[in-house]
Amino acid sequence: MLAASALALWLPALWTPFWGDDYVFLHAAHATNASGAPWWSDFWPTSPVRFWRPLSQEAYWRFVDAALDSNAFAAHAVNLAFHVLASLGVALLAHRVARACAWTPAGWIAALAAAMYGTLTMHLMPVHWAAAANNAMLTLFTTLALAAWIGARDARGRVRVALLASVPVSLALALLCKESAALTPGLMIVVALFVGVRRPRADEILAWLATVAVVVAWLVLRGRFTANTDAAYELGFGSHVVRNAASFAAWLLNVPREALRMVVAGDRAAGLAWMAATALPMLAAWALAFWCSRRALVVRQWLALPAFAVLAYGPYFLFAWNSYEYYAAIAAILPVIAMARCIVGTPRALAVAALVALSSWIAVEGTRRLDHPGLIGRARWAEATLQALERQPTPATPLHVAVADEQRFYAIGGWGLAWRLDVPLQSISVARECPSTGTCLIIESDGRTHWRQDGD
Numbered sequence: 001m002l003a004a005s006a007l008a009l010w011l012p013a014l015w016t017p018f019w020g021d022d023y024v025f026l027h028a029a030h031a032t033n034a035s036g037a038p039w040w041s042d043f044w045p046t047s048p049v050r051f052w053r054p055l056s057q058e059a060y061w062r063f064v065d066a067a068l069d070s071n072a073f074a075a076h077a078v079n080l081a082f083h084v085l086a087s088l089g090v091a092l093l094a095h096r097v098a099r100a101c102a103w104t105p106a107g108w109i110a111a112l113a114a115a116m117y118g119t120l121t122m123h124l125m126p127v128h129w130a131a132a133a134n135n136a137m138l139t140l141f142t143t144l145a146l147a148a149w150i151g152a153r154d155a156r157g158r159v160r161v162a163l164l165a166s167v168p169v170s171l172a173l174a175l176l177c178k179e180s181a182a183l184t185p186g187l188m189i190v191v192a193l194f195v196g197v198r199r200p201r202a203d204e205i206l207a208w209l210a211t212v213a214v215v216v217a218w219l220v221l222r223g224r225f226t227a228n229t230d231a232a233y234e235l236g237f238g239s240h241v242v243r244n245a246a247s248f249a250a251w252l253l254n255v256p257r258e259a260l261r262m263v264v265a266g267d268r269a270a271g272l273a274w275m276a277a278t279a280l281p282m283l284a285a286w287a288l289a290f291w292c293s294r295r296a297l298v299v300r301q302w303l304a305l306p307a308f309a310v311l312a313y314g315p316y317f318l319f320a321w322n323s324y325e326y327y328a329a330i331a332a333i334l335p336v337i338a339m340a341r342c343i344v345g346t347p348r349a350l351a352v353a354a355l356v357a358l359s360s361w362i363a364v365e366g367t368r369r370l371d372h373p374g375l376i377g378r379a380r381w382a383e384a385t386l387q388a389l390e391r392q393p394t395p396a397t398p399l400h401v402a403v404a405d406e407q408r409f410y411a412i413g414g415w416g417l418a419w420r421l422d423v424p425l426q427s428i429s430v431a432r433e434c435p436s437t438g439t440c441l442i443i444e445s446d447g448r449t450h451w452r453q454d455g456d
Contacts, residue, residue: 002356004075009360010080013266014080016376017380022072026070026249033066046396048226052225053176054322083136086136089118089139090143090336093147096147097337100153101341109340122325122332123325125326129379130375142184144166145167145171145211149192168207168211180220180315190304194334234320236318247323250312251327252331253280256367258366258370274363281356286339288352293348297338308335309335322386399429400434401431404443405443
């Protein structure tokens, strides 16, 4: 039921248009492909970049441009495929954990964990936004590293050597997708404690030290290749830590980000009602699973669950501004595996599955039905606006754009106009008001557009 529900839940994302940063990456990838630059150059840039994520951004978007012909449907299909693979990675890790803990039936625990994980609301953005493919890639490679790490405990001979050798390789791939993979060596320790405390062997210590060395090498390269990041991603202590901690709790309760935004933005009654409609079923699911089966886990494992979740979310507690559901994608993995362990083979399994599915459907469908400033609604507005502009004659350049609502315009941006209207990016100037002369596209605060020509 959960697998079918998850498939039905996410299939509509295939028809999401490109929006926001998608156009930034498309524009850059197309220019790089047209220049004939070798693929390895994405991993060793000659000039500083904002984020050094060569596997999940530069190389991935070159693939979208060259192999998928910059098709939005195909790009979102790839995102959905990565989401399925990430969920299967959770299944593999759950199976390894179940075998190490002598839980039975390990196969059903793995299947149930994957289905529940794949249904969670926190995957909304990675499935609907092509630019967020890095998150599913991160989850896939992280789960592969952790599964190999746990699987090697009881392996022998060449299989053990291969599993331990694959851990730093998977970690390196995860780091090339997203920065938070740097926490993986710590997560390895927590998962090892979860499945059982014992004295580590020499080859296990060597494999763990190899992962630390990979992280150190990545930090050195990242310092060389990246420029100063956006202020929204700066780390620090302050009142925002409390806000981010509250958001983290909301993500684990399946609350959509748009509900929190509504509460903060002033539509408090509707936002609180939506939060309750998503959080209460998920809270009931956690309670049914954990409280009713509290003897299914030992004390050590109960302590490891919050340690894993908090460590995996660690940097996001300190973010100055940004906070999105998918930041909790790694943090939710071990708790979901524990939930599967607690309900598998019990009469509560169906009720828990139904509650998780209900919560996610309310969150995701509610988000899809929102207009701007909802993210998906803003993406639909951007696509409708660009389609209308494409039907008109190609504008003269230089092209000036007067934007009344910069948040709304983000879904298009100068890159989107350049890409869809086939005009040079450098000929587009965005400001609050039109200049005294020249062609100017006016985008009102309500999303309506009209042209102002010289002499108007």
